[in-house]
Amino acid sequence: AGDTTVFDEEDGEILSREKFSTRVNSKQKKGGFSQGRFERKRQEQIEEHLDLVRENISEDAFLVGEKSLCKKLPGTYLGGFDGDRAEIDSLYNFRLEMKK
Helix, strand or coil, X not given: CCEEEEEEEECCEEEEEEEEECCCCXXXXXXXXXXXXXXXXXXXXXXHHHHHHHCCCCCCCEEECCHHHHCCCCCEEEECCCCCCCHXXXXXXXXXXXXX
16 A cells, blocks of 8 residues: 556556555554554555545556455556566466366
8 A cells, every 4th residue: 555556558558557656654662551542543644545535546447466356446456566577477377266
C-alpha cells in the first residue's frame, strides 16, 4: 500500500506509466497503548491511497497486486505482482495454480 503504478500498454509495449505514491505507515508491532489508534490511521492512509488510484483508472483496468487491495478497485484482478521482474514480464507472466 502506498505505491501504485498505472501502465498504459498495447501489444506488449508499455506506452506510458504513471506512479502514485502516498505515505502509508508500516505495520506496528503487537501491543502497546497506541496500537489501535496507529492501525486506524494506517487504514485511513490506505483508503486515501485507494481513492487516489480509483480516480485514475478505468472500469476496464486489469489489476495486478495484493488481492485484498485490488478487490477494492474497479477492474479485473489478474494476480500478484513480482517487483523483481521486468515490468512487462510481471504483467504477462502469471503462475496458475490448479485446485484438486
